[in-house]
Amino acid sequence: MTVPAALAEIVDDFEALGESDKVTLLLEFSSELPALPDTLATAAMEPVPECQSPVFLSVDAADRSSVQLFFSAPPEAPTTRGFASILHQxxxxxxxxxxxxxxxxxYHDLGLDKAxxxxxxxxxxxxxARIKNQIVAQAGDPNPASQP
Structure with missing residues (x-):
């Protein structure tokens, strides 16, 4: 699996845990999702209709070497917030x-399939997929085979 080091570390953390501890870790991630900057309004963000809860994201890929991600997910949706936080971190x-x-x-490597x-x-x-689509739309993709 080819993933950035920070994501690989998160996957390793999940792989090392039992089922109930994985859910606990996911809930810990949900509390770590950063707030949106004051300059970014949810109305200007892309909705993620695949999520059961109202989730919005924004991607700044102007600098291809350091993509910035922003998520908005309600506190009453801890699973969704946890996923957003995992992707953010x-x-x-x-x-x-x-x-x-x-x-x-x-995400299958997180081992949450049963929980x-x-x-x-x-x-x-x-x-x-929406993160990748925004990167391609903003910065272009020199390797079309890597598109979602």
Whole structure:
């Protein structure tokens, strides 16, 4: 699996845990999702309809060497917030090429398949796909085969 080092570390952390501890770690991630900067309004962000909860994201790929990610997810949706936080902590600041190389189904390596419904996991896949789409739209993709 080709993922940025920060995301690989998160995957390793999940892989080392038992089922109930994975859910606990996911909930810990949900509390770590950074607030949006004052300059960014949810209305200007892309919705992620694949998620069961209202989630919005924004990508700044003007600098291909350090992509910036922003997420908005309600506190009453801890699973969704946890997924957004994992993507933020694992991908924010990575290069466009590193993010585009992340496998669309990397989330299976977190081992949450038994603890989280497939519909919720598809939400995480939707977030990643939309991140990749925004990178391609903003910065272009020198390798079309890496598109989502």
């Amino acid at each position: 694992g991908l924010n600041g990575a290069s466009a090429d590193e993010i585009l190389a992340v496998p669309a189904d990397f 989280v419904s497939p519909l919720r996991l598809r939400g995480m896949a939707g977030m990643l």
